[in-house]
Amino acid sequence: MAQPYCEKFGFDDDRIHQRLRWLDFSVEDHVLARRLQTEVIRPNITAIVNDFYDWLDSVDEVQEMLSGGFDIERLKATQTNYVRSLGMEFDTPEYFEARLRVGQAHAWVGLSLSLYNCAYYWLSQFIITRIPDHLRTADGDGRRIESFLHKIICLDISLAIETYHVAQVTSLEESLARTQQQKDRLRVAASTDSLTGLANHDAIIAELELALAEVAQGEHTVAVVMADLDHFKAVNDTYGHLVGDKVLMEVSRRLRAALRGFDRVGRYGGEEFLLILHNATPTSMKHVTERVRKRITDNPVKLPDLSLKVTMSMGVTMVRSDETAEDAIARADTALYAAKKAGRDRVVVA
Template identity: 45%
Template sequence: MPEKAPPPVPRTRYCETFGFDRHWRETRLRLLGLSADDHVLGEMLQTRVLHAHAARIVERFYDHLLSQGETRALLNGFDLERLKHTQTGYLRSFGVRFDELDYFEERMRVGLVHAWVQVPLSVYVAAHAFLVRHMLEQVEAHVADRALCHRLSEFVIKVAALDVGLAGEMYHQAQVRELEGSLEALMESQQRLQRRAATDELTGMLNRGALFEALRQAMDSARRKGQPLALIMADLDHFKAVNDSYGHRVGDRVLRDVGQRIKSGLRGFDVVGRYGGEEFMAILSGTPLETAALIAERVRRRVGEAPLNLAGLKLNVTLSQGVAELHADDTPERFIERADQTLYRAKAEGRNCVRLETELGDDHAAGR
């Protein structure tokens, strides 16, 4: 059957690669009734039949394949003389040292090659059965001793079962690996789509929907573990003036750069993203309000401590932030609203500052 090139597994490594150890090989031989005593039959088969008549068997084999529509179509485009030469080599090694590692490796390679060139396994098995039939005919024709003829015929059937079994095993392994690769590719594609759906295109940070889901999960975790949870809402000061003065292209660059500065001021496990417009949200798990205030102040300094350098244009930007802590009866919406109210307080009190929810009036602090 067709063979183009070795499949992508190093030759003489198939048993090791797929875990077919010595015990596995010995078990296969024992199940087929093959033992070291049968080596003499392998030598007889070669000297009395196959070495002299392999070419004839191969010619009849390919005449049969070319007479069948499906196999003729599979052979189309292949170098038939090369295929016949390969098949002749197969026959002249048939049953020779069948219990050695190299024999197993070579038969496994046959299965992988057929899988690689996409010959259906059912077609391979049927073609191999036809090849075996021709071998048996030659045994019948050239071995006069009936007892020996019977023993050689049994040997041919056993070795053929070994060969086709090994090829089929590797054909299966190749298909499993291909399926696993396809599934991995599909999962990677889905993950890319999920990341894209969760990512703000402008800043590359989490978007509003992803932030809301992350907040919901963080709230569930905080309540389950009995840990504090803090939320920072941050907003660029006078961002409209940047867009009006320099255009949206510069404004977009400002948002990207500020987003990176905010991330640099947070901890590695904090969740941060663009909530919308020029507003950012940071979720601080396991963090009480007082610690969150210190982190927010560090973020404020990171954003405002040095001008943004935008292709020669230097802009000073500042950030106002409101910090809230999770309450027992909070929903995600109520938690965000309270942090937003604290942010508005920071805006109203001069911007470029951090305000805590405890600084709000009683109604706001109660979440009403």
């Protein structure tokens, strides 16, 4: 029979026997377990559970928790079943499974481990007070039964601690994951243009500066492209800024699709874009830039009841090993201006 909680918390046969060995359980303890149940617990089960819940009723933290809509009678019935099984077949996977399940349930509802330990103490006291007088005599077995009770309570507490530890570690891991996700979202939001989804101005400049540092170390070559949509002001003036925004979004999608996987593109500002072409050569930068221009120009941007022909002018330059990001952008921008002056919808190399 599958024991999911034993599997979850790593209690195979060897670990079960190890835990029993730690508490010095023996085969003879099964006799004491049966006597504990038949002579102490079961004849007094209702009184023991009522005493336990009277104590719980005196604990403010428990009352605050129970005020959340718990069915007290159902909880008492569950507690009754738990106490009636205390110590019975303690060396079986089924016993460990049931105790781990109980501990996990209390961890889930938020009962503190300290309070849980105190509750076990009081439960043992309420059981001890029900040991009949004839077992308390010098030749009686009251001390042996009480010793077994303490031992089995320790076993149950130790299993509860296992579940609380894992629950707390899991909660911590989930909390850390949520924090990391929130940090990632904030980082992405801080570096992403909200309209186009491209890197924003600061982020693309930062990427260019990193690329320039690699160029300065002779690790690889980089080309910088300044790109600008032609006559975009006329689009906004004629059709409105909402249409202009949709054009920018579609152009951004086409830019991403046209570039190689290791190239980068960001919105430099307005209708201007900055492209970073990694591992570039004079030939490859012209090829990639022309492909990008064609992707923008060859097909109109289709909107509901509207089809707009858009073109893009581009200036491109190979980055030099001794220049700054501002220097590279300035040279690419000069080439862009030349493309505009030459009639737009073209690539000019600086």
